Amino acid sequence: MVRQPSWDRTCLKKGTWSPDEDQKLITYIMRHGIWNWNEMAKYAGLSRSGKSCRLRWVNYLRPNIKRGNFTREEEETIVQLQKMLGNRWSAIAAKLPQRTDNDIKNYWNTRLKKGAVENNSASAIASRSEINSSLDAGEENSSDADSSMFLNNLLDSPIPTLEDFPLPATYIFSPSDCNRGAVVDDNYTMEDNFISSEKQPQPMSPNSQLWLHDPIYVRDSDYDPVDDFWVNPFF
DNA sequence: AATCGCTTCAACCGCGCCTAC
DNA sequence: AGTAGGCGCGGTTGAAGCGAT
Numbered sequence: 001m002v003r004q005p006s007w008d009r010t011c012l013k014k015g016t017w018s019p020d021e022d023q024k025l026i027t028y029i030m031r032h033g034i035w036n037w038n039e040m041a042k043y044a045g046l047s048r049s050g051k052s053c054r055l056r057w058v059n060y061l062r063p064n065i066k067r068g069n070f071t072r073e074e075e076e077t078i079v080q081l082q083k084m085l086g087n088r089w090s091a092i093a094a095k096l097p098q099r100t101d102n103d104i105k106n107y108w109n110t111r112l113k114k115g116a117v118e119n120n121s122a123s124a125i126a127s128r129s130e131i132n133s134s135l136d137a138g139e140e141n142s143s144d145a146d147s148s149m150f151l152n153n154l155l156d157s158p159i160p161t162l163e164d165f166p167l168p169a170t171y172i173f174s175p176s177d178c179n180r181g182a183v184v185d186d187n188y189t190m191e192d193n194f195i196s197s198e199k200q201p202q203p204m205s206p207n208s209q210l211w212l213h214d215p216i217y218v219r220d221s222d223y224d225p226v227d228d229f230w231v232n233p234f235f
Numbered sequence: 236a237a238t239c240g241c242t243t244c245a246a247c248c249g250c251g252c253c254t255a256c
Numbered sequence: 257a258g259t260a261g262g263c264g265c266g267g268t269t270g271a272a273g274c275g276a277t
Contacts, residue, residue, distance in 0.1 A: 014247070016271080038262075054263075055246065090265060105266075106244050239277080247269075254262085 013047045017056055021046055025053055026061055059102045066098035070107055078104055079112055 028044035034057075037050030046053060059065075070078070074096055081092045089101035089108075096104065 016245070036262075049247095050262075051248090051264095052246075058264090059245075087266065101265075102245080109267095110243060237277105239275105241273105241275085243271105243273080245269105245271090248267085250265090250267105252262105252264085254260105256258105256260085 012049050012052070014052070017060075021048070022056070022061060025057060029057065055102075059100045064098055065100060067103075070099075074099065075112065078108060082108060082112075 024044050024046055028040060032040070032043075034040065037054045039050075041048050041050050041053045044053075048056075077096060078092060081095060085091050087105075087108075089105045093099055093101040093104050
């Protein structure tokens with residue numbers, strides 16, 4: 001039932017993504033959006049499973065991903081939310097929309113968890129805050145009360161919308177700059193490494209007006225406007 | 236310079252949920 | 257109602273990087 005089609009299991013590449021593969025996936029999504037990961041992978045010319053493509057996009061290639069060091073506030077948020085929610089990384093990531101759940105999970109497992117187990121989480125924060133504040137003398141230390149207030153504000157705050165993450169009209173995504181977030185790369189065009197649409201079967205028309213106005217994955221029960229942004233960041 | 240051990244993090248795996256048929 | 261396909265989530269793995277010896 002959960003098993004993938006045999007084609008996926010026998011013919012698909014695994015392991016680290018090459019820059020060329022990144023570029024193919026980005027190019028395809030820029031042109032057609034996200035509609036069916038398994039089919040998209042084939043049409044984009046990728047010998048990857050849909051799951052692999054989705055993971056690569058969500059965790060690495062999508063726009064506005066913040067990478068690099070976590071700030072003290074982010075760290076406090078993660079610790080507090082983990083205390084409240086447990087290992088529900090996607091829920092925690094929802095409050096840090098520029099961080100991926102995988103990033104948060106890794107960060108927790110490799111850095112915060114140790115401190116949280118050894119001491120309690122508050123003292124872990126304090127000790128790490130000292131380190132961070134020594135690195136960033138411009139910020140002041142926060143007390144537990146401040147931390148609690150911050151968390152309450154966070155939980156009460158609305159989830160960001162598209163307008164909170166504006167993209168320039170000339171926004172072009174370059175695989176080589178993925179780690180640094182949004183950039184404009186004049187040398188990169190969407191046509192690079194792209195399979196001609198004439199050669200592709202079109203089980204549906206991703207460029208149709210229907211697609212543009214009716215994004216998939218939107219569920220009535222838990223519709224979140226920020227999802228629109230992540231699904232269709234370029235439209 | 237070579238080796239070892241530790242850390243980090245990208246990627247995979249398996250499972251469960253949701254939806255369409 | 258049952259089944260299949262697709263997606264999302266959390267746990268885990270393994271390669272790469274880096275410092276210590």
